[in-house]
Amino acid sequence: MPSAASSQLLDADFPTRLREVAGMVETRLDALLPKPNGHQSVIFEAARYAALGGGKRLRPFLVVETARMLGGSLDEALSVGCALECLHVYSLVHDDLPCMDDDDLRRGKPTVHRAYGDAIAVLAGDALLTRSFGILGEVDLPADVKVKLVTELAMSGGMSGMIGGQVVDITVAEGERDEALITELQAMKTGALIDYAVRAGGYVAGASETELAALSAYARDMGLAFQIQDDILDVTGDAETVGKAVGKDADLGKATFVSILGLEGAQHRAKELGERAKNRLAPWDKAAQTLRDTVDFVLERKH
Amino acid sequence: MPSAASSQLLDADFPTRLREVAGMVETRLDALLPKPNGHQSVIFEAARYAALGGGKRLRPFLVVETARMLGGSLDEALSVGCALECLHVYSLVHDDLPCMDDDDLRRGKPTVHRAYGDAIAVLAGDALLTRSFGILGEVDLPADVKVKLVTELAMSGGMSGMIGGQVVDITVAEGERDEALITELQAMKTGALIDYAVRAGGYVAGASETELAALSAYARDMGLAFQIQDDILDVTGDAETVGKAVGKDADLGKATFVSILGLEGAQHRAKELGERAKNRLAPWDKAAQTLRDTVDFVLERKH
Numbered sequence: 001m002p003s004a005a006s007s008q009l010l011d012a013d014f015p016t017r018l019r020e021v022a023g024m025v026e027t028r029l030d031a032l033l034p035k036p037n038g039h040q041s042v043i044f045e046a047a048r049y050a051a052l053g054g055g056k057r058l059r060p061f062l063v064v065e066t067a068r069m070l071g072g073s074l075d076e077a078l079s080v081g082c083a084l085e086c087l088h089v090y091s092l093v094h095d096d097l098p099c100m101d102d103d104d105l106r107r108g109k110p111t112v113h114r115a116y117g118d119a120i121a122v123l124a125g126d127a128l129l130t131r132s133f134g135i136l137g138e139v140d141l142p143a144d145v146k147v148k149l150v151t152e153l154a155m156s157g158g159m160s161g162m163i164g165g166q167v168v169d170i171t172v173a174e175g176e177r178d179e180a181l182i183t184e185l186q187a188m189k190t191g192a193l194i195d196y197a198v199r200a201g202g203y204v205a206g207a208s209e210t211e212l213a214a215l216s217a218y219a220r221d222m223g224l225a226f227q228i229q230d231d232i233l234d235v236t237g238d239a240e241t242v243g244k245a246v247g248k249d250a251d252l253g254k255a256t257f258v259s260i261l262g263l264e265g266a267q268h269r270a271k272e273l274g275e276r277a278k279n280r281l282a283p284w285d286k287a288a289q290t291l292r293d294t295v296d297f298v299l300e301r302k303h
Numbered sequence: 304m305p306s307a308a309s310s311q312l313l314d315a316d317f318p319t320r321l322r323e324v325a326g327m328v329e330t331r332l333d334a335l336l337p338k339p340n341g342h343q344s345v346i347f348e349a350a351r352y353a354a355l356g357g358g359k360r361l362r363p364f365l366v367v368e369t370a371r372m373l374g375g376s377l378d379e380a381l382s383v384g385c386a387l388e389c390l391h392v393y394s395l396v397h398d399d400l401p402c403m404d405d406d407d408l409r410r411g412k413p414t415v416h417r418a419y420g421d422a423i424a425v426l427a428g429d430a431l432l433t434r435s436f437g438i439l440g441e442v443d444l445p446a447d448v449k450v451k452l453v454t455e456l457a458m459s460g461g462m463s464g465m466i467g468g469q470v471v472d473i474t475v476a477e478g479e480r481d482e483a484l485i486t487e488l489q490a491m492k493t494g495a496l497i498d499y500a501v502r503a504g505g506y507v508a509g510a511s512e513t514e515l516a517a518l519s520a521y522a523r524d525m526g527l528a529f530q531i532q533d534d535i536l537d538v539t540g541d542a543e544t545v546g547k548a549v550g551k552d553a554d555l556g557k558a559t560f561v562s563i564l565g566l567e568g569a570q571h572r573a574k575e576l577g578e579r580a581k582n583r584l585a586p587w588d589k590a591a592q593t594l595r596d597t598v599d600f601v602l603e604r605k606h
Contacts, residue, residue, distance in 0.1 A: 034463070038463070038467065038471075039471045039474075039484065039488075040463075040466075040468070040471045042470060043462050043466060043470040044462055047462065090429075091429075094429060097425060099402075099422050100425065117402075119402050119473055120470070120473075122397055122400060122402060123397075123469060123470060126393075126428070126432065126466055127461055127462045129433065130457050130460050130461045130462075130466065131457065131462070133456075133457045134453075134454060134458060136453070137450050137454030137457060138454060142446075143445075143446035143447040143449070143450045144446040146446070147446045147449050147450065148440075150436055150437075150439070150440040150449075150450075151437060151440030151441060153436075154434065154440060155437060157433050158430055158433045158434060158437060159347055159430045159433075160337070160341070160343075163346060163426050163430050164343040164346060165343070167343040167345060167423070167426060168341075171342075172342055181342065184342070185342075188343075
């Protein structure tokens with residue numbers, strides 16, 4: 001098990017690796033999303049507009065780095081990561097719709113419905129979600145592995161996973177949210193896909209059930225730490241660095257980990273979860289350094 | 304090959320069989336869609352509201368009857384049919400949204416967005432689409448068959464299939480629509496899933512490539528005949544029997560098979576396609592009677 005001190009500082013190579021994988025994801029997504037053609041070419045354009053050109057690509061990064069740690073095929077891990085990214089992007093496209101969050105900007109450019117209209121945005125989201133499963137069906141992996149990837153993606157992205165979390169976020173009044181509720185909400189809304197990312201990397205590499213359980217535990221701790229850090233940044237960050245309006249949660253009287261645990265309590269909790277996440281990787285010793293660095297990256301980020 | 308005369312009249316048992324399968328689909332869907340639970344229970348309710356309680360269930364019927372003809376497992380065919388039905392239902396839920404067709408009623412009850420609001424309707428559609436693939440991942444079939452079912456569903460329901468057809472329908476002006484365009488539109492918008500239905504039944508039963516090709520040819524001819532009959536009913540039907548407003552297409556100056564071919568031309572074309580569809584089933588002789596009856600059902604229906 002690595003000492004806490006050794007993993008306190010972010011590996012200098014980490015940002016480079018993150019950037020490299022993001023570049024590979026961009027290229028692979030470009031290849032996996034059909035080029036505009038036919039009378040319906042606008043839907044190909046809209047899907048590409050939504051999926052290409054940016055983002056940290058944290059989910060595919062986790063798929064790739066988990067597969068790398070376990071000695072799996074990076075090429076197939078990259079495609080699986082892109083399938084997951086398509087699902088993540090579809091959720092953003094639908095989330096931005098006027099009847100949902102009604103956002104005009106995403107990654108510094110107009111949201112899909114602002115650029116292409118609401119109907120095409122609904123359909124582009126549908127198309128990206130559909131394509132996620134198509135990509136998983138096409139990757140060069142054994143059929144039983146692909147079936148696991150499909151089945152678990154449908155669970156993680158479905159009514160008991162990501163969509164369930166979105167629904168709780170939309171429907172449960174702020175006053176009714178305690179720590180247990182916002183923890184459950186986060187576990188579904190963002191945690192389920194982070195868990196899927198590392199498990200998918202595990203499946204690509206033929207991980208054992210024991211290994212998959214350790215990876216899931218790592219992902220769950222890190223996912224929650226990620227959300228707590230988000231809440232902390234809303235209080236401590238300045239808008240310019242964070243890249244979006246801050247103090248919004250408090251202004252809205254929103255129940256967050258900071259409003260419930262206090263700023264210091266939240267910081268302590270995030271740190272504790274981060275350490276626990278890293279300790280879950282003990283079985284892989286030095287090979288897990290990038291996944292450990294990912295935890296530090298998540299906690300040290302200023303945006 | 305059956306004589307044209309022998310298949311002219313609808314088998315008296317056909318309506319019973321159609322009704323029986325619809326009942327089985329209803330029961331199976333009820334089992335495959337999770338019961339409302341947790342803080343997000345409204346999304347389970349909305350998904351069940353959309354998927355349960357009605358419809359001819361033509362697509363699952365085709366899956367089941369094709370599998371039956373080929374000696375495949377009816378139980379697995381039924382689940383695969385339900386996966387396809389979930390995908391079909393999601394497309395209706397999103398189609399009915401205010402930013403799409405803005406419909407208030409579906410199968411005689413308020414559309415999902417009228418009953419649950421636009422945000423939940425978007426998410427319920429997303430959830431049903433996601434569940435389609437989840438169901439395919441879970442059925443008791445060999446992994447390689449499930450991968451084919453997943454991959455082809457993603458194609459048939461995606462940008463080059465159903466979604467592509469919807470986009471053409473939304474974006475191509477009426478004046479630019481000739482017979483070739485509306486044929487292509489139909490082949491994508493409704494034809495792709497009918498094709499998928501019979502191929503899926505074939506996969507469940509382990510059909511050969513030659514058999515799958517014949518099934519696809521049958522489905523393509525029948526799908527087009529179905530659409531032409533729709534256009535004919537809009538001109539010849541009375542609103543009460545058809546169950547919706549008629550004469551709408553002509554009032555809107557819509558390019559339809561009737562406006563392009565004339566009423567008699569369209570009737571002739573539908574009949575011709577129907578005969579051709581039935582002839583595609585020659586390899587299966589008497590065992591194909593239900594699939595032949597389905598063609599007559601499609602052409603003789605008054606609504």
